[in-house]
Amino acid sequence: MNETLSRIVDSGVVAVLRGVPADQLIGIAEALREGGVTAVEITADTPGVADLIEDVSGSFDDDEVVIGTGTVLDSETARTTLMAGAEFVVSPSLHEDVIETCNRYGAVSAPGVMTPTEAVRGYEAGADFVKVFPAKTVGPAHIGAMKGPLGQIPMMPTGGVGPDNAADFVEAGAFAVGAGGALVDYDAAERGEYEEITEAAREFTRIVEEARADG
Numbered sequence: 001m002n003e004t005l006s007r008i009v010d011s012g013v014v015a016v017l018r019g020v021p022a023d024q025l026i027g028i029a030e031a032l033r034e035g036g037v038t039a040v041e042i043t044a045d046t047p048g049v050a051d052l053i054e055d056v057s058g059s060f061d062d063d064e065v066v067i068g069t070g071t072v073l074d075s076e077t078a079r080t081t082l083m084a085g086a087e088f089v090v091s092p093s094l095h096e097d098v099i100e101t102c103n104r105y106g107a108v109s110a111p112g113v114m115t116p117t118e119a120v121r122g123y124e125a126g127a128d129f130v131k132v133f134p135a136k137t138v139g140p141a142h143i144g145a146m147k148g149p150l151g152q153i154p155m156m157p158t159g160g161v162g163p164d165n166a167a168d169f170v171e172a173g174a175f176a177v178g179a180g181g182a183l184v185d186y187d188a189a190e191r192g193e194y195e196e197i198t199e200a201a202r203e204f205t206r207i208v209e210e211a212r213a214d215g
């Protein structure tokens with residue numbers, strides 16, 4: 001398995017940082033790592049995303065945290081952020097040019113999909129896994145039903161995933177989950193209470209690990 005993908009598997013949870021303030025980024029990434037979340041995605045709509053990725057990549061050893069770009073809608077954004085140090089690229093939608101660009105530079109790519117047809121199309125185009133988005137509206141049963149005929153395609157539900165439903169998604173066949181709002185409390189970071197983020201990360205990874213052991 002590709003090393004970046006195996007590190008995402010190890011983390012079990014990909015933290016989605018949307019609009020993270022530059023002065024909180026390293027503290028949040030460190031707090032997440034402390035709690036066992038070692039895969040972090042900074043969304044491309046975050047101001048200065050390439051600089052943030054460069055900053056966070058330079059602040060950790062290669063094996064400590066794996067950094068990706070989220071909400072990538074075009075190959076230009078994929079390339080720019082890969083050059084800044086991103087190791088994986090996630091989209092809310094399916095863009096074959098983004099997958100092609102990632103493969104050109106040896107990076108992991110994950111298109112957003114909702115249907116079996118989109119999942120197969122993304123995988124055939126060379127994606128490493130698919131992000132089932134938005135996950136909450138379809139729920140864990142949708143992942144289970146898709147994994148029936150498409151067991152070979154690794155699926156990561158994202159969008160509305162929290163401690164209340166993460167175990168159900170993993171038991172339905174998800175290899176990892178993505179989470180933003182339910183995992184990263186920017187207000188806590190603003191108050192300097194980074195241990196709250198570590199606690200949330202610890203709880204999330206515990207839930208995923210237990211669900212894997214049960215599944």
Ligand SMILES: O=C(O)C(=O)C[C@H](O)[C@H](O)COP(=O)(O)O
Binds near residue numbers: 070072178179
């Ligand atoms: O556009 C993307 O690449 C995304 O990742 C979409 C959402 O920001 C995530 O799905 C996080 O959603 P919440 O966990 O519900 O906060």
